[in-house]
Amino acid sequence: MSVTVSATLAVNEALVRRRRQGLPVLPMGFGEAGLPVIPVMRDALAAGGGQNAYGPVAGLRELREAAAGYWRRRNLETDPDQVVAGPGSKPLLYALLLGIGGDVAIAAPSWVSYAAQTQLVGHRPLFVPTLPAQGGVPDPGLLAEAVTRARSDGRDVRAVIVTSPDNPTGTVASRGTVRRLARVARELDLVVVSDEIYRDLVHDPATVVHSPAEFAPERTVVTTGLSKSLALGGWRIGVARLPEGDIGRRLRADLLGVASEIWSSPAGPVQRAAAYAFGEPAEITDSIARSRRLHGIVARAVADRFAAVGATVVAPQAAFYLYPDFESWRGFLAADHGVTTGRGLAGLLLERYGMGVLPAVEFGEDAGALRMRVATSLLYGDTEAQRHTALAAGD
Ligand code: PLP
Numbered sequence: 001m002s003v004t005v006s007a008t009l010a011v012n013e014a015l016v017r018r019r020r021q022g023l024p025v026l027p028m029g030f031g032e033a034g035l036p037v038i039p040v041m042r043d044a045l046a047a048g049g050g051q052n053a054y055g056p057v058a059g060l061r062e063l064r065e066a067a068a069g070y071w072r073r074r075n076l077e078t079d080p081d082q083v084v085a086g087p088g089s090k091p092l093l094y095a096l097l098l099g100i101g102g103d104v105a106i107a108a109p110s111w112v113s114y115a116a117q118t119q120l121v122g123h124r125p126l127f128v129p130t131l132p133a134q135g136g137v138p139d140p141g142l143l144a145e146a147v148t149r150a151r152s153d154g155r156d157v158r159a160v161i162v163t164s165p166d167n168p169t170g171t172v173a174s175r176g177t178v179r180r181l182a183r184v185a186r187e188l189d190l191v192v193v194s195d196e197i198y199r200d201l202v203h204d205p206a207t208v209v210h211s212p213a214e215f216a217p218e219r220t221v222v223t224t225g226l227s228k229s230l231a232l233g234g235w236r237i238g239v240a241r242l243p244e245g246d247i248g249r250r251l252r253a254d255l256l257g258v259a260s261e262i263w264s265s266p267a268g269p270v271q272r273a274a275a276y277a278f279g280e281p282a283e284i285t286d287s288i289a290r291s292r293r294l295h296g297i298v299a300r301a302v303a304d305r306f307a308a309v310g311a312t313v314v315a316p317q318a319a320f321y322l323y324p325d326f327e328s329w330r331g332f333l334a335a336d337h338g339v340t341t342g343r344g345l346a347g348l349l350l351e352r353y354g355m356g357v358l359p360a361v362e363f364g365e366d367a368g369a370l371r372m373r374v375a376t377s378l379l380y381g382d383t384e385a386q387r388h389t390a391l392a393a394g395d
Contacts, residue, residue: 006112006113006116007112007358007362008031008112008358011350011356011357011358012027012356014350014356015027015354015356018350018354023354024353024354025354025356026353026354026355026356027356028355028356028357031167031228031320031321032227032228032231032233033228033231033291033295033320034231035231035291035294036231037230037231037232038230038283038284038287040276040281040283040284041230041232041273041276041277041284044272044273044276044277045235045269045270045272045273046269047272047273048268048269048270048271048272048273049269051268051269051271051272052268053268054264054265055265055266055268055271056265057256057259057260057264057265058083058084058085058256058259059083059084059085059086059239059265059266059271060085060268060271060272060275061080062271062272062275063083063085063239063271063272063274063275063278064080064081064083064084064085064239065080065275066274066275066276066277066278066279067080067083067085067239067241067275067278068080068082068083068241069278069279069280070224070278070279070280071222071241073280074199074211075214076211076213076214076217076222076241078241079244082241082242082243082244082248082252083239083240083241083242084239084240084242084252084255084256084259085237085238085239085240085265085266085271085274086237086238086239086240086259086263086266087236087237087238087263087266087267088225088227088233088236088237088238089195089197089223089224089225089227089238089239089240090113090117090238091238091262091263092223092238092239092240092255093113093114093117093161093193093195093223094117094120094121094258095254095255095258095259095262096193096221096223096240096251096254096255097117097118097121097123097159097193098121098254098258099250099251099253099254099255099257099258100158100159100191100193100251100254101121101123101158102123102156102157102158102159103118103123103124103125103126103150103155103156103157103158104118104123104125104126104157104158104159104160104161104193105125105126105127105128105138105143105146105147105157105159105160105161105190106118106125106126106127106128106138106160106161106364107127107128107129107130107135107136107137107138107161107162107163107166107364108127108128108129108130108363108364108365109130109135109168109169109323109360109363109364109365110135110136110161110163110166110167110168110363110364111163111167111168111195111363112358112362112363114161115127115364124155125364126146126147126150126155126157127364128142128143128146129142130169131173131177132314133169133171133314133315134164134171134172134173134174134177135163135164135166135168135169135170135171135173135314135323136162136163136164136165136166136167136169136171136173137162137163137164137166137173137177137178137181138160138162138181140177140180140181140183140184141180141184143160143181143184143188144184144187144188147160147188147190148188157188157190158190158191159190159191159192159193160181160185160190160191160192160193161193161194161195162178162181162192162193162194162195162212163194163195163196163197163198164178164194164196164209164210165198165199165201165202165209165317165318165319166198166318166319166321167198167319167321168321168323168358168363169314169316169321169323170299170314170316170317170318170319170320170321170322170323171314171316171317171318172202172207172209172317172318173210174210175208175210178210178211178212178214178215179210179214179215181212182212182214182215182216182220183215183216185212185216185219185220186216186219189219190219191219191220191221191247191251192212192213192216192219192220192221193220193221193223194211194212194213194220194221194222194223195223195224196209196211196222196223196224197223197224197225197227197228197238198228198229198318198319199211199224199229200229200288200292201228201229201288201291201292201295201318201319201320202292202317202318203292203293203295203296203299203300203316203317203318204296204317205289205292207317207318209318213241213243217243217244218243218244218245218247218248219243219247220243221240221241221242221243221248221251222240222241223238223239223240223241224238224239225237225238225239226238226274226277228319229288229291230277230284230287230288230291231291235267235270235273235274236266236267236270237266237267237270237271237274239274239278240255242255295319295320296316298320299316299319299320299321299322300315300316302322303315303316303322303324306322306324310326310328310329311324311325311326311328311329312324312325312327312328313325323360326342326345329345333345333348341359341361342359342360342361343359343361345359346358346359
């Protein structure tokens, strides 16, 4: 099969080329907070520097215990043996999909890599629309219909991926929606893969995030990591929480099999530092709270600016994404610029202003829709000093 570079990485590469040519860039495609590494994490990484041996495939016990504690504090009773660490949640998701071994229902829109990974492991994504302002979770009623229809057409649909808080819409699904989704998954015997990488980045701490693991614990795998909450994407560390029981045992065995052949174990020093972070001392929770506030301020400000120029944009509740719809620009874009698709608009913005954004089609939505994802992160600075200033502004 042919494998193309992920859409987010491709936009980033286009921006790097522009920067080399001395042209202005506004990187709004790559999903990263762009904040500095906080000093306690630098120290924690240095403290783990002696960790040079290959570690256990499932991850260091210290990290698995800390991650279990993290989930317990979120009302998900977890044994360290249910936890598997990997070099980022992305490879963990890939390994899980490989083990699941069938077609996967995915919200439309949803993060670019779910569909790509499903195809990489030889299966097909089944896109299911979401409810308004509740991105990341397929509409449970439509999910039931879509899976039933696909199965009657001979497709082997085995799992559904859920992302709340969501990339690309920045919204959080309600308790009712998550509960209904879990019920449908149980009725249809689907594994639920709940990607909770943005869980700690809700802008308002009063917003409660619900996990399908609360309602269908026997079939829900949860993944998370430090890439977003602590802006440590480049450290490549993630953790998966597998369910107890038969489904969990099967998934764990498959996951460890893939991990043992592909990454052996995540980097030791990073695991030690991650164990510290998942222990959630005050330095960590304070830093995440600042980042959360900062992203709330920036996301709201940018959403207001988009609304002012005629875009429709759902108020973001978490993370650093917006998903404005430029449908009202359709006539003007076609007449003045010959642009008729979201991809065309993204190309125009890149060429004219160096704006790196992703069109809706990358997220599994109608190719004609004029939408884009916007990571607001780098709006507030490109140098480390500017990032420190920005973080302080979150106080
Ligand atoms: N899941 C979602 C929804 C994401 O947006 C991203 C990063 O963009 C990831 C997972 C990847 O996380 P990690 O750095 O842990 O591989």
